[in-house]
Amino acid sequence: MALVEINFDGLVGPSHNYAGLSLGNLASSSNAGEVSYPRAAALQGLGKMRHNLGLGLTQGLFAPLPRPNPAFLGALGLGSIDDADLAQRRLRAAAWSASSMWTANAATVSPAPDTADGRCHLTAANLVTMPHRSQEWPDTVRQLRLAFASSAHFAVHDAVPPCFGDEGAANHMRMCAGHDAPGLEIFVYGKTGGAFPARQHEQASRAVARLHGLDPARCLFVEQSPEAIAAGAFHNDVVAVANERVLFAHEQAFADPDGTYAAIRARLPEAEIVVVPASVVTLGDAIRSYLFNAQLLTLPTGEMGLVIPLEAWETPSVRGWLDAHIASNGPIRRMFPVDVKQSMANGGGPACLRLRVVADPSTVNPRFLLDEAKIARIEAVVGSFWPEQIDPVDLGRESLAQNIIAARAALLDLLEMPELA
Ligand code: SUG
Numbered sequence: 414m415a416l417v418e419i420n421f422d423g424l425v426g427p428s429h430n431y432a433g434l435s436l437g438n439l440a441s442s443s444n445a446g447e448v449s450y451p452r453a454a455a456l457q458g459l460g461k462m463r464h465n466l467g468l469g470l471t472q473g474l475f476a477p478l479p480r481p482n483p484a485f486l487g488a489l490g491l492g493s494i495d496d497a498d499l500a501q502r503r504l505r506a507a508a509w510s511a512s513s514m515w516t517a518n519a520a521t522v523s524p525a526p527d528t529a530d531g532r533c534h535l536t537a538a539n540l541v542t543m544p545h546r547s548q549e550w551p552d553t554v555r556q557l558r559l560a561f562a563s564s565a566h567f568a569v570h571d572a573v574p575p576c577f578g579d580e581g582a583a584n585h586m587r588m589c590a591g592h593d594a595p596g597l598e599i600f601v602y603g604k605t606g607g608a609f610p611a612r613q614h615e616q617a618s619r620a621v622a623r624l625h626g627l628d629p630a631r632c633l634f635v636e637q638s639p640e641a642i643a644a645g646a647f648h649n650d651v652v653a654v655a656n657e658r659v660l661f662a663h664e665q666a667f668a669d670p671d672g673t674y675a676a677i678r679a680r681l682p683e684a685e686i687v688v689v690p691a692s693v694v695t696l697g698d699a700i701r702s703y704l705f706n707a708q709l710l711t712l713p714t715g716e717m718g719l720v721i722p723l724e725a726w727e728t729p730s731v732r733g734w735l736d737a738h739i740a741s742n743g744p745i746r747r748m749f750p751v752d753v754k755q756s757m758a759n760g761g762g763p764a765c766l767r768l769r770v771v772a773d774p775s776t777v778n779p780r781f782l783l784d785e786a787k788i789a790r791i792e793a794v795v796g797s798f799w800p801e802q803i804d805p806v807d808l809g810r811e812s813l814a815q816n817i818i819a820a821r822a823a824l825l826d827l828l829e830m831p832e833l834a
């Protein structure tokens with residue numbers, strides 16, 4: 414059995430819009446009310462998938478969830494919306510949100526070498542902190558059960574109880590000698606973030622670790638620094654990312670950085686910890702540029718590459734650090750800037766757009782795996798069906814709703830996934 418890391422990217426849905434729904438996510442708040450470009454957004458995401466496939470990596474896809482979601486509004490007693498009522502308009506925007514594109518929040522994943530029963534375990538994230546995200550998990554779990562249907566190889570769990578906020582893989586890092594070796598699983602939770610909510614609760618992380626049958630000796634529970642949350646790092650993956658033996662983090666990512674690094678080194682002596690000092694890249698620049706919301710990947714050559722947003726490449730302090738890292742022969746050898754600006758404007762960089770699953774690709778439902786030809790066919794559907802633009806004042810318009818529903822149906826048709834219709 415050949416275990417490899419598979420990146421499952423969320424296709425940007427046809428309702429992608431800027432409604433400003435995520436308090437504590439500075440990009441979402443500052444772009445509230447802007448016109449979005451769903452077609453361009455989905456094509457940018459597909460461009461990233463093609464890029465990573467071209468690097469020789471295994472690439473998967475998750476379909477957007479059904480939107481607008483009438484069940485969400487129905488459960489709130491909102492059969493119709495009073496347009497004069499801001500709270501009702503925001504709830505309607507929530508029902509139209511395309512936020513499931515950020516599949517790093519779909520689930521937490523523990524690969525087979527880490528678990529007691531030798532299967533890969535996935536727990537859907539309840540995403541309770543943000544109303545627009547809290548509606549995702551039942552549909553997400555349906556999709557996960559279809560993609561990872563082989564119960565000999567996978568166990569898919571429902572979300573943990575919503576009294577404990579869980580935001581999935583965005584707050585979870587796995588370090589190991591190689592993807593197929595037993596890993597150290599690092600769960601990062603928040604306690605406080607000043608004016609902003611701490612979305613990941615420690616007890617949710619501990620519950621996921623138990624459900625997955627992880628060895629407590631190979632788990633760490635680490636507090637995210639309150640300053641990072643207050644500065645706009647609403648998930649750990651905005652300030653840190655890990656791959657195999659390398660942790661790449663901002664100096665202010667963790668509440669107790671030295672204690673965290675020491676605990677990692679004690680459990681994984683080969684760990685290489687690359688810390689970007691605040692004196693070189695401020696927390697503000699790190700969050701604006703999304704340097705750490707990067708895909709840190711092991712390339713087929715064995716080298717590590719970093720798929721970063723263009724915004725990071727174009728930020729002088731970040732570029733200076735990246736150039737110096739390469740020149741000093743640091744562990745990250747190659748940089749790949751990609752354009753995911755439409756997603757970035759809602760606070761989702763290259764790493765938010767993907768869920769990493771270490772598995773044997775032959776055990777995954779092949780309908781969720783991509784090759785060049787399938788990407789081209791998806792691009793054609795996006796080109797024909799995805800709305801070119803959405804002004805947030807158009808949310809609620811019946812003809813737009815029909816357009817969005819038809820677009821998703823055309824995609825599911827192409828992907829041969831009638832189960833998700
Ligand atoms: O949950 N943005 C998402 C971005 C998620 C990024 N994911 C990771 N860091 N892994 C969020 O805040 C914006 C939607 C809006 O404002 O309409 C939004 O949901």
